[in-house]
Amino acid sequence: MVSVTDHPMPARPGRRRSEESRLAILAAAIELTGEVGYAGLTIEGIAARSGAGKQTIYRWWPSKADVLLDALAIKADLHVPIPDEGSYTADLRAFLTASFRLGRDQRVVDTLRALMAHAQIDEEFQQRFRSAFLQRRRDALGIILDRARTRGDLPQIPSPGTVADIVFGVIWYRILATSQPVDENLIGELVATLTEPR
Numbered sequence: 001m002v003s004v005t006d007h008p009m010p011a012r013p014g015r016r017r018s019e020e021s022r023l024a025i026l027a028a029a030i031e032l033t034g035e036v037g038y039a040g041l042t043i044e045g046i047a048a049r050s051g052a053g054k055q056t057i058y059r060w061w062p063s064k065a066d067v068l069l070d071a072l073a074i075k076a077d078l079h080v081p082i083p084d085e086g087s088y089t090a091d092l093r094a095f096l097t098a099s100f101r102l103g104r105d106q107r108v109v110d111t112l113r114a115l116m117a118h119a120q121i122d123e124e125f126q127q128r129f130r131s132a133f134l135q136r137r138r139d140a141l142g143i144i145l146d147r148a149r150t151r152g153d154l155p156q157i158p159s160p161g162t163v164a165d166i167v168f169g170v171i172w173y174r175i176l177a178t179s180q181p182v183d184e185n186l187i188g189e190l191v192a193t194l195t196e197p198r
Helices: 013-040 043-050 054-060 064-079 088-103 106-121 123-151 160-178 184-195
Strands: none
Touching (some): 013 054, 013 064, 013 106, 043 054, 064 088, 088 106, 088 160, 088 184
16 A cells, blocks of 8 residues: 555645745744844734734734744754763753753843743743743653663652753753853753762
8 A cells, every 4th residue: 555655745835835934933033032122022023024924923823922932942842852872861961962052042042031021921821831832841851761761771869850840940040040151061960960870
């Protein structure tokens, strides 16, 4: 039997244009946030920068915060892979290295701060932020933890949930509260803390 994946149909031009438009909108939102800040970001500005119509943006996202949320989630998926380096220690180090590299991008930091602040005053957006970004990043780390458990090299303590709390808690604390760098020294400390058997 021949499946549809053996001879895929060419993508419809409309679908390709829609995806190109969507990506242009997401890129414009990130760029503009870096230039004018979240307070200065408008749907009109995103539309002008991306070449898309305002109605197109409103059809796909309910607010400027949601445009940024989608942009940030996609950026994290693209730039923070889920590596299989052969050991928990190596996998965790690779994940942290990629996460921290993204966390040093000032546009990403500005966007994260803005979205976290908005989530505190908009309960509906907070739910979307948790599921579309926060939980998505925890799930990515969870794949590494599950793989380590299968291999037998995941320490019993701390628990996987606490590992995620520590990793993302440190990142958020440094980004939101202290502005301390997320650097190689911190990666080394976290890896040692989370991978050495207790």
